[in-house]
Amino acid sequence: MADNDKNPHECPDTGHEWDGITELTNPPPRWWIIALYLSGLLVLVYFILYPSLPLVNDSTDGLLGWTQIEEYKENLAEVEAxxxxxxxxxxxxxxxxxxxxxxxxxxxxxxxxxxxxxxxxxxxxxxxxxxxxxxxxxxxxxxxxxxxxxxxxxxxxxxxxQGMMPAHKELLTDEEVDQLVQFVINRSEGQATDAGWKLYNDKGCVACHGPEAQGIQQLGSANLSDKIWRFSGEPDEIRHTILHGVNDTNDPKTRIAVMxxxxxxxxxxxxxxxxxxxxxxxxxxxxxxxxxxxxxxxxxxxxxxxxx
Ligand code: HEC
Ligand code: HEC
The missing domain is CATH 1.10.760.10 (Cytochrome c-like domain)
Structure with missing residues (x-):
């Protein structure tokens, strides 16, 4: 470049030499020096205009009064508009x-x-x-x-x-509970037996779960005729629901379901x-x-x- 057109061999060297390559002392190009000073100046300008020096609780404010929060609020106002x-x-x-x-x-x-x-x-x-x-x-x-x-x-x-199903532990014998658990599983597979249906009707499940056991939306009673389980399709979990009900405040083991x-x-x-x-x-x-x-x-x- 224009600044650097001296014959390198005429330039003094530093005395360092590696494998025949000597380190010269020519000054860096002028454009580079100017850029260096300019960037220093820019730092100074930013330093004065924007928050910069950290103090104990805060920092210096800067002449422009810019803060991130202000900028955020302006952006927010734009989005809201x-x-x-x-x-x-x-x-x-x-x-x-x-x-x-x-x-x-x-x-x-x-x-x-x-x-x-x-x-x-x-x-x-x-x-x-x-x-x-x-x-x-x-x-x-x-x-x-x-x-x-x-x-x-x-x-x-x-x-x-808040769906409500009463606990049935006092209302059913162990055998009836077993049969109803089996009925619920069978029904989900489309294979309920007549005896199962009879028990389902006699024990009053029908009043809330409907004649086809598909649930009644006014009551939020679960659909028992498909494989989508509200709680679980595991026999023990089905038994738990039947024994302790849902949101039955008289049974401490009841399932809680509050939206x-x-x-x-x-x-x-x-x-x-x-x-x-x-x-x-x-x-x-x-x-x-x-x-x-x-x-x-x-x-x-x-x-x-x-x-x-
Ligand atoms: C504290 C827990 C909780 C929070 C928070 C909650 N829900 Fe629920 N949500 C439930 C429960 C539990 C049920 C089931 C109620 C039942 O079984 O009777 C439910 C039921 C529902 C249902 C009915 C589903 C159906 O099959 O009919 C919808 C829709 C729903 N929630 C949407 C929401 C939305 C949207 C929000 C946020 C605004 C929300 N819920 C916040 C617990 C919660
Ligand atoms: C007073 C109404 C009512 C009666 C009676 C009732 N249920 Fe329910 N049952 C519900 C409600 C409501 C839910 C869903 C609760 C929820 O999601 O909040 C439910 C849920 C269930 C579930 C959970 C299903 C799943 O997908 O996890 C089973 C199983 C069940 N009932 C079986 C029975 C059986 C068997 C009987 C008869 C012994 C019966 N219910 C009687 C209202 C009732």
């Missing part, structure tokens, strides 16, 4: 209407992931699949205790759910709509999730598995 039109639309629509509209459905699903992770995944697992044996229902299949229409899911989320409610106000409103009445709020209703958040989550859960 983009979301606002969607959120306004969702607020005015029913969950069914959101499901019908592809763009809004995608938006609802996308923005539910965090909501689901924060509020639901602890029990229902990531993607609606809880760890086996956890006692929480899978949301990613098309087997529904309470119904898989998006409207029913909204209702489940607003009100919460918390997320919006009492919406629950009151849905209840009133069902009876074609005006909702009567008493002002103490809690809303752990907003109505719009519930609609979004219902759409999300609906598309996780086979919604109905």
């Amino acid at each position: 983009k979301r606002a039109p969607f959120e306004d639309q969702l607020a005015a629509m029913s969950a069914e209407e959101i499901l019908e509209d592809e763009e809004l459905r995608n938006y609802a699903v996308g923005s539910s992931k965090v909501l689901y992770g924060d509020n639901c995944a602890a029990c229902h697992g990531t993607g609606g699949i809880p760890p086996e044996g956890s006692g929480y229902p899978v949301l990613a299949d098309d087997d529904w205790l309470y119904g898989g229409s998006v409207g029913k899911i909204v209702e489940t989320l607003a009100k919460g759910r 918390p409610g997320w919006n009492e106000k919406l629950a009151v409103k849905l209840e009133a709509e069902e009876w074609d009445e005006e909702p009567e709020y008493d002002g103490t209703e809690t809303q752990r999730l907003s109505e719009t958040e519930i609609k979004k989550l219902a759409v999300y859960v609906h598309q996780l598995g086979g919604g109905e």
Whole structure:
């Protein structure tokens, strides 16, 4: 380069030599020196403009007053401005209407992931699949205790759910329990015997699980006619359910199955709509999730598995 056009042989050397190669003392090229000083200057400028020197509890502020939090807040405001039109639309629509509209459905699903992770995944697992044996229902299949229409899911989320099966340990002999365990297994394989059906009917199981043992969604009673188990298909676990029931407060060994409610106000409103009445709020209703958040989550859960 222009700075470096001296004949290397005329240049003084440092006296170091390896295998005939001598180390010279020519200065570094000027462009390089300029770049070095410029970058030093740039550090100084940044040092003055931005927070830099760490102090005991804080750091120097810098002339621009920039902070990461401010930048984050600005970004957040930008995202919220983009979301606002969607959120306004969702607020005015029913969950069914959101499901019908592809763009809004995608938006609802996308923005539910965090909501689901924060509020639901602890029990229902990531993607609606809880760890086996956890006692929480899978949301990613098309087997529904309470119904898989998006409207029913909204209702489940607003009100919460708590299926109730009484403990039968006082009501059945050991032999009858054995026979009913066998009946439940046979039924799941489509091979129930007449004697099994008779016991199922006589002992009142039919009242909650229905004439075909397919469950009754108003009660959230499990479908016993398929191989999708609410708790477990192991004979000992089936026996446990029959003996101790579900959410039977009189039996300390009962299975606990409580889905918390997320919006009492919406629950009151849905209840009133069902009876074609005006909702009567008493002002103490809690809303752990907003109505719009519930609609979004219902759409999300609906598309996780086979919604109905
Ligand atoms: C504390 C644990 C817990 C949390 C948190 C929880 N659930 Fe549940 N959920 C349950 C249990 C238990 C049931 C089953 C209730 C029953 O068996 O009667 C259930 C039932 C459901 C059902 C009904 C499934 C069916 O087959 O009909 C849906 C839908 C559901 N939950 C969605 C959610 C969503 C969405 C959230 C987050 C907002 C959530 N749950 C948070 C425990 C939980
Ligand atoms: C008062 C209503 C009621 C009666 C009576 C009743 N059940 Fe249930 N049963 C339920 C409900 C509700 C559930 C689901 C609970 C839940 O998921 O929260 C259930 C769950 C079960 C399960 C668990 C199924 C699975 O997939 O893990 C079995 C097995 C069962 N019942 C068998 C019986 C048998 C056998 C009888 C008769 C002796 C009977 N039930 C009587 C309401 C009832």
